[in-house]
Amino acid sequence: MSVTLKAQIEIKIRFNEVDSLRIVWHGHYVKYLEEAREAFGQKYEMGYLDMEKNGYASPIVKVDIDYKQQLQYGDSVIVETEYVDSAAAKLIFNYTLYRKKDRVVVARAKTIQVFLDIKTMELSLNHPPFGIAWKKKWGFI
């Protein structure tokens, strides 16, 4: 049996996010991913504040983005975030970004985070206790 955790958000493109070609500058997508990830975190109790409460931060160690189509001012983008279970002490997400008006995929992305103990500022080599409890709760172990 496989479990799938997903969250969706809608982001309205801002006027100042388009460049001189009138398309969204590629760097802004990193913000969209962060917002989508945080929305996932709020839905499933694995957000920025949940981690902090448990004594951890979760810095990004990898961002991969493949751009398929362009976004323009006036567009809204739907970001679907999916949790990717991993045996390693990592937090992995896949993202699909759709243009709202025609549901065309504009980008796909992946991020990987690690766990950092806020007090010692040391990297967790294993899933921290709250992470294991979280996996149990959502049926991954």
Add this chain to the structure above:
Amino acid sequence: MSVTLKAQIEIKIRFNEVDSLRIVWHGHYVKYLEEAREAFGQKYEMGYLDMEKNGYASPIVKVDIDYKQQLQYGDSVIVETEYVDSAAAKLIFNYTLYRKKDRVVVARAKTIQVFLDIKTMELSLNHPPFGIAWKKKWGFI
């Protein structure tokens, strides 16, 4: 015989680029890559304005960043950009980001761009003429 084209720039971390953990927010690296790529372009005549003069834009279709270490306020980062020759109608760069003070590698990255005809807004399926001339000039063909 293999040709290698590289360019280096130094970027001073800005106060407002660090987040609440006092490290540079991962999204800012996309700006560093863009600035490094443009410095490469100015050195080797393949910059934003060179392309535009030839009737092309060169949108990003892929950004991959692997974060190894963190940057803090007060740090400077050296970005080394290397051109990766490709038979496809693409512009590929590899980047190595070093912390200036200790030459530690803080990140590695890769970007891929395609060629877009500004007039028709159509994708080039082959290297545009100015791209072929450029490859000849620098010894890739």
Add this chain to the structure above:
Amino acid sequence: MSVTLKAQIEIKIRFNEVDSLRIVWHGHYVKYLEEAREAFGQKYEMGYLDMEKNGYASPIVKVDIDYKQQLQYGDSVIVETEYVDSAAAKLIFNYTLYRKKDRVVVARAKTIQVFLDIKTMELSLNHPPFGIAWKKKWGFI
């Protein structure tokens, strides 16, 4: 008889717009003003593209922002933009920013723009013809 031209937009605060105190960084308000101004421009045909079509750009020469209350992640802000008629060759806007949930005023702002001829890159000392036509249309002269 006095004419009043106003436009309103709603902006949802983004996760990455809050700083380490969990409040919106003050610099982001400049983006909110720009987006509000552009929404005004689209409503009343005085936007970025309208100006460009008439051969003008309209660079900002003054931004004043008074911050009254703070915005947090989860908040939405309503920006009300009001056109301020002026005899000088300037485009002046007043802004009131409300927090959506309680209608509390979080900031007031003012911007002044001038008219720049795109071809000559020279400043207009008088209202450009399209600006005068616009004023007539909306009852200011």
Add this chain to the structure above:
Amino acid sequence: MSVTLKAQIEIKIRFNEVDSLRIVWHGHYVKYLEEAREAFGQKYEMGYLDMEKNGYASPIVKVDIDYKQQLQYGDSVIVETEYVDSAAAKLIFNYTLYRKKDRVVVARAKTIQVFLDIKTMELSLNHPPFGIAWKKKWGFI
């Protein structure tokens, strides 16, 4: 006898800070001011970390910027920050921004900050003790 406290920094314009007119977007100046203010703070022990150490944050309540000339990619800007003494529980700075290559004034600005007790999140109605000690040290009282 009047005391004057000033600090200067140099900021190199980034490629991604210029807009489609090839001039620096006006909103970026808020970042330049913040960086200049922090450089002042580091020089005179009134920076972000000095305040935090004393239990205070210092949110911005006013930003006024007058733009005189434009900055372009390739330019460096010198920001001179001057402390403006005030009887009120406020931190006031005036800024002059020069283009490095020709020393032309490109903008003038002013910011006002208040003192916020980090523990209670309440506004200080009077200068906090560390602020009074600071004023004595630098000869303002």
